[in-house]
Amino acid sequence: MEKNFDVIIVGGGVTGTSLLYMLSRYTKIRRVLLLEKYGSMASLNSNSRSNSQTLHFGDIETNYTLDKSKKVKEYAEYLLGYTRNVLDRGESRRIIRKCQKMVLGVGHEEVEALERIYGSGILDIFPGLKRIERREIAKIEPKVIEGRKGNERVLALLSDKGYMVDFGRLAGTFIDKARRYNRGVRVDTGVEVKKARRTNDGYVVHAGGRELISKFVVFATGSYSLHFAKMFGYDENLSILSIGGGFYFSKRMLRGKVYRVQHGHIPFAAIHADPDINNGSVTRFGPTVTVPPVLEKGHLGTLPDYVRSFDIDLQTAISLKRILLNKDIMRIIRRNMSYGLPIVGKGLFLKNEASKIIPTIKAGDLWLDKSTGGIRPQIIDKTKHFLALGEAKIQREGLIFNITPSPGASSCVGSALEDARYISKYLGTDFNEGLFNKEIATKD
Ligand SMILES: Cc1cc2nc3c(=O)[nH]c(=O)nc-3n(C[C@H](O)[C@H](O)[C@H](O)COP(=O)(O)OP(=O)(O)OC[C@H]3O[C@@H](n4cnc5c(N)ncnc54)[C@H](O)[C@@H]3O)c2cc1C
Helix, strand or coil, rough: CCCCCEEECCCHHHHHHHHHHHHHHCCCCCCEEEEECCCCCCCCCCCCCCCCEEECCCCCCCCCCCHHHHHCCCCCCCCHHHHHHCCCHHHHHHHHHEECCCEEEEEEEHHHHHHHCCCCCHHHHHCCEEEEEEHHHHHHHHHHHHCCCCCCCCEEEECCCEEEHHHHHHHHHHHHHHHHHCCEEEEEEECEEECCCCEECCCEECCCCEEEEEEEEECCCHHHHHHHHHCCCCCCCCCEEEEEEEEEEEECCCCCEECCCCCCCCCCCCEEEEEECCEEEEEEECCCCCCCCCCCCCCCHHHHHCCCCCCCCCHHHHHHHHHHHHHHHHHHHHHHHCCCCCCHHHHHHHHHHHHHHCCCCCCCCCCCEEEEEEEEEEEEEEECCEEECCCCCEECEEEEEEEECCCCCCCCHHHHHHHHHHHHHHCCECCCCCCCCHHHCCCC
């Protein structure tokens, strides 16, 4: 069995598989191995049952800065480019679909927040974003207005960039295409990487009872990436707060995605409503917010590794204190803690969340599916003593660690581009910018 590789990618979610494709198609790096610890690819956060299936562009995400929106838009367009130009129409249809998408403000404070955003220069980045009032919302998304009090202020920003994506299936296509372009690609499932260490001319990766040798190692292990970075001594002043997220369902009540205004500087989305790409007869509401002490949903065995990633020291303690003293975060956690409770949970979710989007929805319309949802590894920046927005990437001496809360799935092709360029330079080979631009970097 081969044991020498140019690149080993650890993790078979959408981050690791998109890099596998990127290296195979746009570089001459041939000996690439992807290792996934579970029996199938994308079984954690990238799976369509775990996330909200939204291709984030940054137009209706009220917690993004304009700079973050610009970058997320560029990376979302790469993903679109891949699905349009690399996949055939049948494949593409199963993976991505256009849908209506808006962010809804309810009440004075939220409406004012949307007015501010609309006047803040966002139209320079998203000229197709439209400000719509009650009457137009009623035409486009009737259930949002039906039964709503006449004196309740509402405003929405309607996006022209609504897409739902099955990121798990997308991961599958990255592997298929990588194999087509590079016969040297190897993908092993059911192989867990336990540890890795540096040697004089590369790395030794301990996986499935074997020692594999590679010039470069990428940890695309989602919640686990910071754990591995700390194993190599790269602390980077980061820690992780696991934010769990689950979903309530109803029969299909909305035509498209209805996001809500996020309060404060909270780096994850407020509970919203979405269609399901794999089940046209339901509407999903979520993700709810919990703080389980684990790195993977439902896997209690990941608790000790979570404690190591959390890495409690004085700076983490100060950060945690500031996070827990934040009134918006505390309000969200207090409310959300009850949503999973038997009997009362559904009623509280209805009152605080679902009825804000659909005023006429009833408790009997809703059910909680505990098998859905995942863990968002929200990053604590110990220098700022607060939660950071979005993903983090550590690139050092033949190693990359990708920590990927939302919008990690939307940004996977852009992230893979950054990594493939870095790896090519490190290994002294070219990245084919011309071919990438021709195939992927086309504008929406
Ligand atoms: C509730 C929720 C809603 C979300 N909604 C959205 C959304 O609408 N849009 C969006 O863009 N993003 C969303 N996200 C974020 C998105 O799901 C993630 O950013 C994305 O899936 C991360 O992909 P990944 O490949 O980095 O990680 P994962 O999908 O978690 O994959 C990591 C892989 O690494 C493997 N692995 C871990 N450790 C090892 C090891 N030691 N050895 C071998 N393999 C290992 C795991 O088994 C796993 O398959 C959401 C996340 C959640 C939880």
